[in-house]
Amino acid sequence: MSNSTWTxxxxxxxxxPDIASVDGGVEWATASIFxxxxxxxxxxxxxxxxxxxxxxxxxxxxxIAIMSFTDFLNSIVGxxxxxxxxxxxxxxxxxxxxxxxxxxxxxxxPFLAMTTFYILxxxxxxxxxxxxxxxxxxxxxxxxxxxxVSVVLLFYSSLxxxxxxxxxxxxxxxxxxxxxxGGGEGKFEQDVILFINVSFFSITMMVMVYFYGKIYxxxxxxxxxxxxxxDEEEAGGGDKQKKKGTPKERxxxxxxxxxxxxxxxxxxxxATQWLLNSLGGMFIYEPHMDGWTGFGCHLNSALNPFxxxxxxxxxxxxxxxxxxxxxxxxxxxxxxxxxxxxxxxRIASTSMVMTDDQSEENEENE
Numbered sequence: 001m002s003n004s005t006w007t008x009x010x011x012x013x014x015x016x017p018d019i020a021s022v023d024g025g026v027e028w029a030t031a032s033i034f035x036x037x038x039x040x041x042x043x044x045x046x047x048x049x050x051x052x053x054x055x056x057x058x059x060x061x062x063x064i065a066i067m068s069f070t071d072f073l074n075s076i077v078g079x080x081x082x083x084x085x086x087x088x089x090x091x092x093x094x095x096x097x098x099x100x101x102x103x104x105x106x107x108x109x110p111f112l113a114m115t116t117f118y119i120l121x122x123x124x125x126x127x128x129x130x131x132x133x134x135x136x137x138x139x140x141x142x143x144x145x146x147x148x149v150s151v152v153l154l155f156y157s158s159l160x161x162x163x164x165x166x167x168x169x170x171x172x173x174x175x176x177x178x179x180x181x182g183g184g185e186g187k188f189e190q191d192v193i194l195f196i197n198v199s200f201f202s203i204t205m206m207v208m209v210y211f212y213g214k215i216y217x218x219x220x221x222x223x224x225x226x227x228x229x230x231d232e233e234e235a236g237g238g239d240k241q242k243k244k245g246t247p248k249e250r251x252x253x254x255x256x257x258x259x260x261x262x263x264x265x266x267x268x269x270x271a272t273q274w275l276l277n278s279l280g281g282m283f284i285y286e287p288h289m290d291g292w293t294g295f296g297c298h299l300n301s302a303l304n305p306f307x308x309x310x311x312x313x314x315x316x317x318x319x320x321x322x323x324x325x326x327x328x329x330x331x332x333x334x335x336x337x338x339x340x341x342x343x344x345x346r347i348a349s350t351s352m353v354m355t356d357d358q359s360e361e362n363e364e365n366e
Contacts, residue, residue: 025085026086032298035299037075039301043072044068045322046068050064054315067119068305073108074112078301109297115150120204121208131215131218
């Protein structure tokens with residue numbers, strides 16, 4: 001068991017360091033509250049846009065709506081705990097509430113974070129099926145899998161609470177919980193909850209990278225084929241203006257790059273830290289790392305509505321309508337162009353990005 005100065009068998013709250021004394025403690029907590037508020041505001045907008053404008057008519061939209069709800073809950077948790085940390089002045093923030101709050105946070109964070117991440121993985125697989133295989137995953141089975149995984153995640157995240165620390169915490173934190181539970185007389189030197197979470201996260205991450213790779217090479221193959229055809233047309237006197245590709249193709253490539261960079265920037269950093277934690281606990285007893293991890297989790301929840309709200313034309317048009325005029329102009333009109341037809345006609349989305357090509361092609365031909 002660790003001899004951390006602020007973690008003890010009696011869970012002495014007074015041992016917790018002042019937040020001002022922790023390197024970056026106030027800054028990380030403030031930044032996390034800011035992105036949590038952003039997630040709190042944006043997540044309901046995306047769900048409302050799907051429900052009112054696009055409707056729950058395909059698997060992707062249903063998964064995005066569920067993910068928006070988990071992001072909303074995650075944002076509430078972030079505001080509550082980081083806000084309490086700043087108000088009480090102790091760090092990490094569960095210190096102000098003792099072991100009960102520690103257990104509550106240690107249950108909610110892994111449950112919400114891993115549920116969201118599972119949905120992200122499922123969306124990646126759905127996009128792969130729609131783009132590469134030209135088939136969609138079964139809607140009923142997808143929803144059932146989300147429910148089943150959520151129940152399992154909630155159960156094992158609650159094991160420390162249910163077992164009164166006999167299973168799970170042993171001076172180590174749960175993955176993403178930023179929660180030290182020093183009162184745990186656990187039976188494991190290595191936190192079993194941390195091990196399960198990191199394994200779950202790492203496997204899902206590798207699967208997502210694999211499917212993104214398959215999508216990338218599929219798109220590259222198509223674009224290479226199209227370019228070769230245009231080169232042949234140009235050599236035979238074809239239209240030279242098509243050499244650089246159509247606006248639709250450039251938009252598809254742009255969206256794919258943005259989405260890929262989002263995952264690399266937001267999730268790979270967290271995956272690296274949590275993986276190092278499981279291998280050697282290199283960052284486990286550095287309190288300021290909790291702020292970095294928490295900020296990354298809540299940044300993801302805040303950005304999901306922006307990223308997934310632009311995944312296809314139906315969602316883009318819906319988000320354009322529900323967002324305030326200035327914000328919708330800045331986010332969508334400058335990036336994708338104003339959806340002029342959206343005000344008169346709702347074109348329902350039938351798939352994720354890069355699968356609504358026919359409707360976009362029809363627009364270009366009109």
